[in-house]
Amino acid sequence: DAKTTQPPSMDCAEGRAANLPCNHSTISGNEYVYWYRQIHSQGPQYIIHGLKNNETNEMASLIITEDRKSSTLILPHATLRDTAVYYCIGTDGNKLVFGAGTILRVKS
Amino acid sequence: GAVVSQHPSWVICKSGTSVKIECRSLDFQATTMFWYRQFPKQSLMLMATSNEGSKATYEQGVEKDKFLINHASLTLSTLTVTSAHPEDSSFYICSASNRADTEAFFGQGTRLTVV
Numbered sequence: 001d002a003k004t005t006q007p008p009s010m011d012c013a014e015g016r017a018a019n020l021p022c023n024h025s026t027i028s029g030n031e032y033v034y035w036y037r038q039i040h041s042q043g044p045q046y047i048i049h050g051l052k053n054n055e056t057n058e059m060a061s062l063i064i065t066e067d068r069k070s071s072t073l074i075l076p077h078a079t080l081r082d083t084a085v086y087y088c089i090g091t092d093g094n095k096l097v098f099g100a101g102t103i104l105r106v107k108s
Numbered sequence: 109g110a111v112v113s114q115h116p117s118w119v120i121c122k123s124g125t126s127v128k129i130e131c132r133s134l135d136f137q138a139t140t141m142f143w144y145r146q147f148p149k150q151s152l153m154l155m156a157t158s159n160e161g162s163k164a165t166y167e168q169g170v171e172k173d174k175f176l177i178n179h180a181s182l183t184l185s186t187l188t189v190t191s192a193h194p195e196d197s198s199f200y201i202c203s204a205s206n207r208a209d210t211e212a213f214f215g216q217g218t219r220l221t222v223v
Binding site for chain 2: 034036038041043049093094095096097098099100101
């Protein structure tokens, strides 16, 4: 699995876009970039994943650089309920190895 | 998304006893499930890969005789913490997917407290 690096914490104003960066410079060609989040005392929640192209779903957008060495998760209009730990994971299967993640605090 | 359910959500047991945690995929078949453990203020740590019909694969440092995993059907995996001690108190979480190339879904977790 690719080693990923994320900032330990970020703040975002409610209603604004939250942009969470992730570096994965060692990612291999067949490894996807997955994003999950964990709200306190719950199991992780799947957000989005991608290989090379940018992806968008009802929760978020994923922007992957052309060289695939980094990506950004975008929550377009953050709400207080988006406060959570966000994990970026590079893998070619379902075996997910979690790093420390980014604590996102959405503030009113 | 697919639904993965864990039972119980929380359990308190006495030191020296065994506790079984169930992980079910409710609307899909999962040939592989994963078990994680999470201590307070820490990230999830992968414990083992549970394979339907075969032995589980344990991560380095995880005692297979202490954490017994059984994956008897395509929708159920169980984790038994044997001879539990207070240091086994943790949040145990499972995940499952119906295909290796799609996202995995997580259960809600089981909070184990050993007293």
